[in-house]
Amino acid sequence: xxxxxxxxxxxxxxxxxxxxxxxxxxxxxxxxxxxxxxxxxxxxxxxxxxxxxxxxxxxxxxxxxxxxxxxxxxxxxxxxxxxxxxxxxxxxxxxxxxxxxxxxxxxxxxxxxxxxxxxxxxxxxxxxxxxxxxxxxxxxxxxxxxxxxxxxxxxxxxxxxxxxxxxxxxxxxxxxxxxxxxxxxxxxxxxxxxxxxxxxxxxxxxxxxxxxxxxxxxxxxxxxxxxxxxxxxxxxxxxxxxxxxxxxxxxxxxxxxxxxxxxxxxxxxxxxxxxxxxxxxxxxxxxxxxxxxxxxxxxxxxxxxxxxxxxxxxxxxxxxxxxxxxxxxxxxxxxxxxxxxxxxxxxxxxxxxxxxxxxxxxxxxxxxxxxxxxxxxxxxxxxxxxxxxxxxxxxxxxxxxxxxxxxxxxxxxxxxxxxxxxxxxxxxxxxxxxxxxxxxxxxxxx
Amino acid sequence: xxxxxxxxxxxxxxxxxxxxxxxxxxxxxxxxxxxxxxxxxxxxxxxxxxxxxxxxxxxxxxxxxxxxxxxxxxxxxxxxxxxxxxxxxxxxxxxxxxxxxxxxxxxxxxxxxxxxxxxxxxxxxxxxxxxxxxxxxxxxxxxxxxxxxxxxxxxxxxxxxxxxxxxxxxxxxxxxxxxxxxxxxxxxxxxxxxxxxxxxxxxxxxxxxxxxxxxxxxxxxxxxxxxxxxxxxxxxxxxxxxxxxxxxxxxxxxxxxxxxxxxxxxxxxxxxxxxxxxxxxxxxxxxxxxxxxxxxxxxxxxxxxxxxxxxxxxxxxxxxxxxxxxxxxxxxxxxxxxxxxxxxxxxxxxxxxxxxxxxxxxxxxxxxxxxxxxxxxxxxxxxxxxxxxxxxxxxxxxxxxxxxxxxxxxxxxxxxxxxxxxxxxxxxxxxxxxxxxxxxxxxxxx
Numbered sequence: 001x002x003x004x005x006x007x008x009x010x011x012x013x014x015x016x017x018x019x020x021x022x023x024x025x026x027x028x029x030x031x032x033x034x035x036x037x038x039x040x041x042x043x044x045x046x047x048x049x050x051x052x053x054x055x056x057x058x059x060x061x062x063x064x065x066x067x068x069x070x071x072x073x074x075x076x077x078x079x080x081x082x083x084x085x086x087x088x089x090x091x092x093x094x095x096x097x098x099x100x101x102x103x104x105x106x107x108x109x110x111x112x113x114x115x116x117x118x119x120x121x122x123x124x125x126x127x128x129x130x131x132x133x134x135x136x137x138x139x140x141x142x143x144x145x146x147x148x149x150x151x152x153x154x155x156x157x158x159x160x161x162x163x164x165x166x167x168x169x170x171x172x173x174x175x176x177x178x179x180x181x182x183x184x185x186x187x188x189x190x191x192x193x194x195x196x197x198x199x200x201x202x203x204x205x206x207x208x209x210x211x212x213x214x215x216x217x218x219x220x221x222x223x224x225x226x227x228x229x230x231x232x233x234x235x236x237x238x239x240x241x242x243x244x245x246x247x248x249x250x251x252x253x254x255x256x257x258x259x260x261x262x263x264x265x266x267x268x269x270x271x272x273x274x275x276x277x278x279x280x281x282x283x284x285x286x287x288x289x290x291x292x293x294x295x296x297x298x299x300x301x302x303x304x305x306x307x308x309x310x311x312x313x314x315x316x317x318x319x320x321x322x323x324x325x326x327x328x329x330x331x332x333x334x335x336x337x338x339x340x341x342x343x344x345x346x347x348x349x350x351x352x353x354x355x356x357x358x359x360x361x362x363x364x365x366x367x368x369x370x371x372x373x374x375x376x377x378x379x380x381x382x383x384x385x386x387x388x389x390x391x392x393x394x395x396x397x398x399x400x401x402x403x404x405x406x407x408x409x410x411x412x413x414x415x416x417x418x419x420x421x422x423x424x425x426x427x428x429x430x431x432x433x434x435x436x437x438x439x440x441x442x443x444x445x446x
Numbered sequence: 447x448x449x450x451x452x453x454x455x456x457x458x459x460x461x462x463x464x465x466x467x468x469x470x471x472x473x474x475x476x477x478x479x480x481x482x483x484x485x486x487x488x489x490x491x492x493x494x495x496x497x498x499x500x501x502x503x504x505x506x507x508x509x510x511x512x513x514x515x516x517x518x519x520x521x522x523x524x525x526x527x528x529x530x531x532x533x534x535x536x537x538x539x540x541x542x543x544x545x546x547x548x549x550x551x552x553x554x555x556x557x558x559x560x561x562x563x564x565x566x567x568x569x570x571x572x573x574x575x576x577x578x579x580x581x582x583x584x585x586x587x588x589x590x591x592x593x594x595x596x597x598x599x600x601x602x603x604x605x606x607x608x609x610x611x612x613x614x615x616x617x618x619x620x621x622x623x624x625x626x627x628x629x630x631x632x633x634x635x636x637x638x639x640x641x642x643x644x645x646x647x648x649x650x651x652x653x654x655x656x657x658x659x660x661x662x663x664x665x666x667x668x669x670x671x672x673x674x675x676x677x678x679x680x681x682x683x684x685x686x687x688x689x690x691x692x693x694x695x696x697x698x699x700x701x702x703x704x705x706x707x708x709x710x711x712x713x714x715x716x717x718x719x720x721x722x723x724x725x726x727x728x729x730x731x732x733x734x735x736x737x738x739x740x741x742x743x744x745x746x747x748x749x750x751x752x753x754x755x756x757x758x759x760x761x762x763x764x765x766x767x768x769x770x771x772x773x774x775x776x777x778x779x780x781x782x783x784x785x786x787x788x789x790x791x792x793x794x795x796x797x798x799x800x801x802x803x804x805x806x807x808x809x810x811x812x813x814x815x816x817x818x819x820x821x822x823x824x825x826x827x828x829x830x831x832x833x834x835x836x837x838x839x840x841x842x843x844x845x846x847x848x849x850x851x852x853x854x855x856x857x858x859x860x861x862x863x864x865x866x867x868x869x870x871x872x873x874x875x876x877x878x879x880x881x882x883x884x885x886x887x888x889x890x891x892x
Binding site: 030031032033034035059060061062063065066067069070073100101102103104105106107108109110111112113114115154155156158159255258259260281282283284285286287288291306308309311312314315318319 | 512602727752
């Protein structure tokens with residue numbers, strides 16, 4: 001009697017919100033009072049191994065319930081799937097989700113619906129990596145190039161990256177991967193820190209945290225800018241004085257400017273030697289970024305945390321609109337779409353420096369950069385993953401930063417699982433934290 | 447004793463779904479079986495006049511509940527607003543909704559959250575027009591140019607359209623508006639019809655409906671293409687034979703192609719003299735559209751129904767990527783953002799031919815084109831509004847088509863209100879239609 005294959009038996013969703021607005025952690029020119037949140041999904045199966053798959057969308061508070069509703073709308077696509085087949089080919093589900101024509105209308109391939117797909121797809125990769133007994137970066141690095149190429153949707157990007165070109169990149173990328181892996185395990189992957197630079201911090205706190213960052217081994221820090229030019233000049237001066245000339249100082253405007261403002265403002269900060277200007281304008285404005293980049297060189301232009309899919313990244317690269325590709329693990333449609341973006345960046349020779357922070361974005365994206373190092377770009381030169389020291393304690397396998405580097409995870413999975421205590425405490429509005437909070441009764445976090 | 451000002455006292459939302467997939471009405475290469483739906487919102491006030499404001503997002507079935515949840519997430523911004531102030535300046539609410547930094551993260555300015563803002567903003571315009579006793583097109587045409595300019599968010603578009611340039615366009619646009627208005631009331635605004643061309647129709651039905659369209663006075667029809675080239679060639683041949691050489695024949699690929707496919711396929715249909723190729727590829731691909739346009743001329747390139755905001759329209763115009771701007775009344779953030787798009791199109795001298803059909807899109811968008819004719823472009827030359835003969839019977843003031851023209855609405859408002867019977871019958875899943883449908887029990891429309 002043959003045994004029935006294991007199936008996905010539940011797609012559990014959770015509205016998790018952390019009250020970060022109360023300390024102005026995470027404050028910037030566009031987002032003055034975020035409550036860092038996660039629309040969190042857990043796939044459960046009836047396999048004997050008991051493994052689950054975890055994923056999430058990062059949001060900053062209000063609307064996290066809408067994001068949960070969007071994940072719920074995908075449930076019927078996932079329930080009942082054969083677990084072994086699903087994990088052997090996460091791309092099969094990815095294609096079904098992207099291809100649901102009725103849901104596609106709500107994007108297409110952008111916004112709430114697209115991020116929901118990303119959470120579910122990432123949960124499948126988490127499950128697949130756990131079942132394989134490998135951290136995700138290793139599962140990807142061990143995979144056949146042909147299989148990886150089959151995980152990618154080339155629709156709308158084939159004019160810049162064909163499957164053949166992708167396969168060629170991945171085959172060539174393997175040369176020397178063994179040595180790089182040893183180095184990764186020994187040294188980790190370089191990080192930079194945004195913790196000193198939140199807009200809500202005063203100069204003393206900025207200076208103190210900047211000095212601490214250098215002492216902790218970071219060679220790049222980042223400051224939020226864009227609300228007030230005089231303040232920005234003063235804060236850049238404080239930071240540069242503290243860190244000295246050899247530490248890279250990036251600045252981040254969080255989309256505050258029009259094209260001409262971005263150019264003027266960035267030039268006004270040029271005396272402090274900013275390494276990159278991040279999100280100078282709307283993430284949708286490919287041509288605007290190209291104009292800004294031409295005007296502000298040698299300051300580099302970085303963007304990507306709000307770039308909603310591979311098609312916009314393709315154009316940013318085609319237009320010569322950016323120097324740094326900032327992938328985000330939870331904005332696009334999961335690992336599958338990020339594979340396409342890593343390969344597009346490699347094809348154009350542009351370094352990838354991921355966006356992280358938020359809730360669990362560091363935990364996720366480290367796997368993608370480590371895979372990029374091992375098998376795509378083959379280098380960490382001019383590459384750094386953002387690091388922010390928020391909320392890691394709520395994850396079961398939080399990132400480990402050592403001497404300004406992300407330590408390579410060794411626990412199987414995608415590092416996406418929250419601790420049960422965090423779910424219990426910060427579920428909105430019924431968790432123990434929010435139930436005890438008088439403002440919650442108004443139906444609004446913070 | 448002064449009386450308290452009237453307030454918004456309710457933001458009622460409804461998940462309305464019509465079972466259109468059962469007849470393959472609306473079928474195209476990307477959307478084989480849509481259930482045309484509306485995430486419908488009704489603003490109620492305590493004003494003595496009893497007027498309501500109606501708006502909606504058009505979707506094609508699954509996920510309409512997510513869209514409703516997104517509108518619900520905006521409720522707190524609207525409840526309690528002073529009705530007179532709100533209607534005197536819909537832009538005040540528009541800015542607050544666009545500017546909610548926590549909700550903005552879910553886009554920004556795209557997808558489910560952005561369309562929800564559009565529905566609420568459009569409901570305010572409906573309310574404002576009802577209270578003013580004017581159809582919306584007339585309210586806009588009677589407004590001061592300065593006031594109209596103040597309704598627009600110029601962020602991210604000022605490099606292509608400044609407030610000063612917008613004001614100049616609107617001031618110049620008024621010359622001759624009185625004569626145009628008389629002509630509009632007499633003749634209406636030209637339409638074209640997509641009703642013959644759905645992909646699910648056989649050649650007989652296509653030929654019969656195409657002949658009927660010409661008999662009904664339409665001078666342009668549209669065919670869906672993109673699933674199979676041989677079928678498309680055959681269907682274009684049938685249509686061209688029926689309508690003769692003088693009727694414009696547009697074709698619509700609904701984003702099915704990559705850039706090179708779009709070029710190849712469009713050239714293969716060139717012998718039938720297509721007037722425009724619509725949505726040849728992803729709506730996000732500005733540069734791809736520019737490449738296609740250069741290659742397929744003199745066939746015109748049209749897109750816009752899925753272009754998610756003014757920033758992408760700006761770039762399509764800057765890049766010379768399209769010949770026809772196809773605004774949609776319910777994809778962007780409502781009338782305010784569409785004012786920006788109409789003015790951008792005018793600035794670049796590109797005609798606007800709106801997308802319509804769906805549920806109520808004809809009802810809405812006619813007002814915008816009529817305003818464009820009276821006060822912006824000043825012409826209907828090479829301009830047509832799409833017309834599809836679906837679902838109008840469910841609206842309280844359905845469009846009236848006469849001799850291939852939209853008749854100018856005279857009833858106050860934005861023509862957005864559904865009939866109460868439609869709401870009662872097609873609310874999903876509890877309305878009388880769906881409650882009686884066995885498939886509804888599976889939790890899925892159709």
